[in-house]
Amino acid sequence: xxxxREKTKRKVIVFAVLAAILIVISLIAPLIIPNDPFETNxxxxxxxxxxxxxxGTDRYGRCILSRVLMGAKTSIFSSFTVVAVTFVIGxxxxxxxxxxxxxxxxxxxxxxxxxxxxxxxxxAIAVAGIMGGNLVNAMIAMGITAWPAHARLARxxxxxxxxxxxxxxxxxxxxxxxxxxxxxxxxxxxxxLLINATTQIGTMMIGIAGLSFLGIxxxxxxxxxxxxxxxxxxxxxxxxxxxxxxxxxIVITVMVFNYFGDSLRDYIDVNGDSNG
Amino acid sequence: MDKEYILSVSNVSRTFKLIDGEFQALxxxxxxxxxxxxxxIIGESGSGKSTxxxxxxxxxxxxxxxxxxxxxxxxxxxxxxxxxxxxxxFQDARGSFNPRMTFLGTIRESLKHAGIKDKDAQIKxxxxxxxxxxxxKDVLKRYPANLSGGQCQRMAIARxxxxxxxxxxxxxxxxxxxxxxxxQIIRLLKDLNESLGLSVIFVSHDIALVDGMCDxxxxxxxxxxxxxxxxxxxLSDPKNEYTKQLISSILSIKDEPITFAS
Numbered sequence: 001x002x003x004x005r006e007k008t009k010r011k012v013i014v015f016a017v018l019a020a021i022l023i024v025i026s027l028i029a030p031l032i033i034p035n036d037p038f039e040t041n042x043x044x045x046x047x048x049x050x051x052x053x054x055x056g057t058d059r060y061g062r063c064i065l066s067r068v069l070m071g072a073k074t075s076i077f078s079s080f081t082v083v084a085v086t087f088v089i090g091x092x093x094x095x096x097x098x099x100x101x102x103x104x105x106x107x108x109x110x111x112x113x114x115x116x117x118x119x120x121x122x123x124a125i126a127v128a129g130i131m132g133g134n135l136v137n138a139m140i141a142m143g144i145t146a147w148p149a150h151a152r153l154a155r156x157x158x159x160x161x162x163x164x165x166x167x168x169x170x171x172x173x174x175x176x177x178x179x180x181x182x183x184x185x186x187x188x189x190x191x192x193l194l195i196n197a198t199t200q201i202g203t204m205m206i207g208i209a210g211l212s213f214l215g216i217x218x219x220x221x222x223x224x225x226x227x228x229x230x231x232x233x234x235x236x237x238x239x240x241x242x243x244x245x246x247x248x249x250i251v252i253t254v255m256v257f258n259y260f261g262d263s264l265r266d267y268i269d270v271n272g273d274s275n276g
Numbered sequence: 277m278d279k280e281y282i283l284s285v286s287n288v289s290r291t292f293k294l295i296d297g298e299f300q301a302l303x304x305x306x307x308x309x310x311x312x313x314x315x316x317i318i319g320e321s322g323s324g325k326s327t328x329x330x331x332x333x334x335x336x337x338x339x340x341x342x343x344x345x346x347x348x349x350x351x352x353x354x355x356x357x358x359x360x361x362x363x364x365x366f367q368d369a370r371g372s373f374n375p376r377m378t379f380l381g382t383i384r385e386s387l388k389h390a391g392i393k394d395k396d397a398q399i400k401x402x403x404x405x406x407x408x409x410x411x412x413k414d415v416l417k418r419y420p421a422n423l424s425g426g427q428c429q430r431m432a433i434a435r436x437x438x439x440x441x442x443x444x445x446x447x448x449x450x451x452x453x454x455x456x457x458x459x460q461i462i463r464l465l466k467d468l469n470e471s472l473g474l475s476v477i478f479v480s481h482d483i484a485l486v487d488g489m490c491d492x493x494x495x496x497x498x499x500x501x502x503x504x505x506x507x508x509x510x511l512s513d514p515k516n517e518y519t520k521q522l523i524s525s526i527l528s529i530k531d532e533p534i535t536f537a538s
Binding site: 164165166168169170171172173174175176179183184187188 | 363376
């Protein structure tokens with residue numbers, strides 16, 4: 001009989017491997033693509049899967065498999081970057097607010113509440129719309145709306161940890177505030193916060209793909225899954241593969257990263273330890 | 277007058293704001309500690325014993341009153357300002373250590389702030405300290421989760437000694453331990469008091485535990501000191517009704533015949 005701990009451990013390993021495979025594919029995409037993802041051919045428009053084009057072509061005759069593989073790099077790394085940057089910003093702000101409290105905490109957290117009170121996608125569309133449509137602006141737009149959730153969680157976790165007796169003991173050992181935050185609080189809050197961040201990768205991917213789908217994200221012809229769906233949606237009846245393939249890529253990637261984050265959280269819950 | 281004592285607490289009051297009003301945890305507390313003295317503070321849960329220790333250790337600031345340490349007013353100062361003179365041993369010994377840090381890391385941190393900057397000297401001193409509290413130096417490589425409650429409490433005392441303090445504050449330092457470990461910790465504290473001349477404030481709710489260990493006792497109830505004096509005098513001839521109740525409750529438990537349900 002497999003224990004609950006072992007089951008969750010296996011889940012973590014399976015989804016970690018799948019996530020790693022996706023990351024590796026996105027990294028080596030330029031080496032494994034069967035065709036040039038930018039090469040157009042009027043004679044090959046909206047063609048179905050064939051030996052030369054395993055997943056068919058789009059309305060410009062471009063290889064969909066090559067574009068999906070190249071799009072993986074854009075989608076996965078833009079999501080990773082936004083989550084990583086917002087996680088670090090949220091962590092630092094949450095750490096400072098949770099530890100010191102007072103006026104700084106009041107101002108920053110009310111601002112975070114304000115940001116959280118708006119639907120994330122609405123603000124992102126407004127920001128991307130004002131700044132103009134390209135990948136960097138789409139990432140900034142998503143980042144502006146993503147940091148408050150990280151900061152809020154970091155703050156509440158820090159507020160709990162700072163009441164632990166070992167923090168009082170560290171103060172009496174003569175540690176400075178920076179030393180306490182860096183050596184005593186951060187190692188004890190980092191694990192759960194990082195796990196929460198991994199569950200945000202999928203959400204971020206959908207957000208960036210959503211902005212690209214609306215035409216205010218990645219500018220064509222740069223391959224990106226959201227913009228690929230947007231480009232192909234008018235020809236859905238003629239070449240459904242041009243919509244389904246990038247759509248399936250988004251679904252699979254988001255599922256893998258979400259399940260990875262969830263299984264990691266379950267594993268830690270089962271073990272009753274914030275860092276496994 | 278304050279200079280005669282290593283520690284003087286004068287007219288200290290502490291009030292906490294609650295959602296539905298205020299709670300006065302300490303009411304006009306006066307306390308004096310001489311060099312090398314062992315003072316016990318006893319009382320029921322919620323009587324303010326731990327709160328007074330927090331005021332003394334500068335982990336909290338009183339609303340009124342002053343804390344004088346070695347002739348200097350330390351009221352409202354940071355714990356780092358008093359850590360060279362006093363250290364605290366907490367009730368939750370394991371919880372008072374960073375779970376992500378080995379004992380060596382924690383003790384080295386204390387030694388660094390005590391002025392020992394060289395790594396080798398820190399390790400040597402840490403080994404001396406753990407041996408002083410009766411533990412093997414191998415435990416230094418371990419994490420808090422890997423030691424028993426009694427061993428963790430010894431490590432907590434070793435950490436406290438790293439700062440070479442003159443006063444050790446023990447906040448229910450033995451209440452989470454079994455009887456055997458309690459006796460060992462009490463003996464250790466008594467030995468350190470005699471060999472190093474440490475002053476100790478020992479907070480406990482167990483009046484029997486402090487008997488024979490401390491020189492003087494203060495009895496607290498509802499944030500106030502209701503009785504104070506040499507321990508044998510207070511135990512043999514309590515003046516206050518609450519102290520009498522505390523003492524009689526121990527005696528009644530001891531006298532109660534043990535019966536088993538059939």
